[in-house]
Amino acid sequence: MPEGHTLHRLAQALDAAFRGTTPAASSPQGRFEDGAALLDGREVLEASAWGKHLFMEFAGDTWLNVHLGLIGKFSVDQLAVDADGYAAVPAPWGAVRLRLLNDGYVADLRGAVVCQVVTPPEVDAIVARLGPDPLRADQDPSRAWARIAKSGRSIAELLMDQSILAGVGNVYRCEVLYRHRVDPFRPGREIRRSTWDAIWTDLSRLLPLGVAFNQIITMPDQVERAEALRAAGRIPALTSTWTDSARRSSPGPAGVVAVADLEALAEVEAAQEAEALGDADEAGEEGLDGLDGPDGPDGPKDETAVVGQRYAGMRRRYYVYRRQGEPCRVCGSRVRTKVVAGRNLFWCGRCQRRR
Secondary structure, eight states: OOOHHHHHHHHHHHHHHHBTSOOEEEOTTSTTHHHHHHHTTOOEEEEEEETTEEEEEETTTEEEEEEOTTTOEEEEEEOEEOTTSOEEOOOOOSOEEEEEEOSSEEEEEESOSEEEEEOHHHHHHHHHTSOOOTTSTTOOHHHHHHHHTTOOSBHHHHTTOTTTSSSOOHHHHHHHHHHTTBOTTSBGGGSOHHHHHHHHHHHHHHHHHHHHHTSOOOSHHHHHHHHHHHHTTOOOOEEEEEEEOOOOSSOSOOEEEEEEOHHHHHHHHHHTOSSSOOOHHHHTOTTOTTSOOTTOTTOOOOSOOEETTEEOOSOOOOSSTTOTTSBOTTTOOBOEEEEETTEEEEEOTTTOOBO
16 A cells, blocks of 8 residues: 555645646546546646545535555656647546546546545545644644553554554554664553654654655665755656556555656766665566666666666665565564554564664
8 A cells, every 4th residue: 555655746746737727527437427527627726645645626615535545546647749739648548437637637546445526524524534644744743642652552553543643654664663673562652752753753754755756765875865865956857657556566665656857867867876766676667677676686786777767766675674584784683574453564673672
């Protein structure tokens, strides 16, 4: 399931493509015809996200609410323009629940667990059920702490509860608990307030990098490099964005797969950044096997990679996520795994003892 940074990046793409326009809305699949009719021809005022929920506000107090769930996909593509200046609209493929189309972009939604037109009071009710989102401004981490501090459930389970903390999924859970050496099985009521504050601060640091670079970045060298690139404005300009939450063809956490503007990336590609960007596995697309992983036969590769028009992103490296049985990067102890809150938790029993 895509985590919060993916939904915020998708909201940015939808906002850039449709804000201020009056897109045609349709349901090629036919299952959302009534909802599409309510959206058709209305001006888009804003697209946003709260945790794993996507919202699009249309004129007339009309909102679209989407939750991708486990298999949902949402694509935003810039229309190709021919020599005569006419935009070519691609035919829908697959079961497209909702299509939004204006003069420059097309967005197709498939397989979402939630796709509904809602009123402002209904939006408020959805948000009221969610915990604070580290990616939204003016959020109060004390709301989450008030429930964590009283709970007998493990901190690993609590971090996955969207009513307590919105947007954090399994990868961020595993990595942030390791980054702060927290015992994932420690009950919430035994967690120190200072530990929770450090976790919140860290999530507020890491999640924006996930939005900017379309992937989860948690290793210190990559975090520092990503922050430097972001501060310098060297973030890929995207012409197309697809959420990929099914991950049938390749391993790795669900996220955003992006086509980049090669001209905007020319400097980055030429520089061949030595520290943080480049694994086809994270991009999640077939046909990118020209890049070796972190332990490939030729050793570490340059961090920046553009394959065709695909921006392959940062090398997928984590402390513990999906590293069961491998040595801890710090102490050498074997990384363990256990199902917690329906997902495979990964942790180091030696390093993670704090509360």
